[in-house]
Amino acid sequence: MAKLKEPAIVWASSSSVYGLNTKVPFSEFHRTDRPASLYAATKKAGEEIAHTYNHIYGLSITGLRFFTVYGPWGRPDMAYFFFTNDILKGNPITIFEGPKGETVARDFTYIDDIVKGCVGALDTAEKSTGTGGKKKRPAQLRVYNLGNTSPVPVSDLVTILERLLKVKANKKVMKMPANGDVQFTHANISLAQRELDYHPTTDLKTGLKRFVRWYVDYYNPPGVEAVAKKNGRSSSS
Numbered sequence: 214m215a216k217l218k219e220p221a222i223v224w225a226s227s228s229s230v231y232g233l234n235t236k237v238p239f240s241e242f243h244r245t246d247r248p249a250s251l252y253a254a255t256k257k258a259g260e261e262i263a264h265t266y267n268h269i270y271g272l273s274i275t276g277l278r279f280f281t282v283y284g285p286w287g288r289p290d291m292a293y294f295f296f297t298n299d300i301l302k303g304n305p306i307t308i309f310e311g312p313k314g315e316t317v318a319r320d321f322t323y324i325d326d327i328v329k330g331c332v333g334a335l336d337t338a339e340k341s342t343g344t345g346g347k348k349k350r351p352a353q354l355r356v357y358n359l360g361n362t363s364p365v366p367v368s369d370l371v372t373i374l375e376r377l378l379k380v381k382a383n384k385k386v387m388k389m390p391a392n393g394d395v396q397f398t399h400a401n402i403s404l405a406q407r408e409l410d411y412h413p414t415t416d417l418k419t420g421l422k423r424f425v426r427w428y429v430d431y432y433n434p435p436g437v438e439a440v441a442k443k444n445g446r447s448s449s450s
């Protein structure tokens with residue numbers, strides 16, 4: 214019976230691995246050895262573990278550094294998601310700024326664009342070179358940024374949500390705590406463009422409009438009839 218080759222692996226890393234890096238936009242060739250949070254450290258550890266499995270067992274591995282993914286069916290612990298929830302409930306939301314009042318910005322990337330990048334990575338992945346737990350020759354090991362290349366201030370994110378929800382947010386501006394968050398993210402995606410044919414097309418206004426449509430349709434929060442009528446009660450596009 215023939216031995217099966219190990220499959221190629223594509224996995225989700227994070228822009229957080231850039232940590233205290235101050236060079237912009239973030240490139241795959243920049244330092245990633247200064248994580249600013251425990252979460253970032255776990256993602257960096259994941260990349261090192263991937264390298265080790267590739268080296269020892271010949272696994273073909275591609276790591277994708279996601280930049281602030283958002284959209285329908287997203288994570289409720291992400292800012293855009295709980296901001297929407299709190300704005301509709303009238304709860305205060307906290308907007309952070311730098312120690313000297315600097316803008317905090319994120320390279321928000323819509324889920325559909327991220328999926329295109331994942332498919333591109335799968336389509337270009339090479340076969341692993343290990344069989345039966347033994348490496349025969351060097352295997353493919355790659356890492357790519359998947360971002361939108363357009364950092365947007367978090368305050369602008371809130372403004373867009375206010376317009377879509379037709380509700381004024383109860384905003385509290387505070388200095389960013391020194392507990393692991395970073396002031397900005399900005400992806401250089403030239404490598405993914407060249408090798409994965411990755412080309413994000415969704416700007417933040419369009420993506421948030423799609424998210425709000427889904428949110429209203431899925432959660433049916435009270436008092437949002439005007440929002441539903443304005444934006445359309447549909448989870449599609």
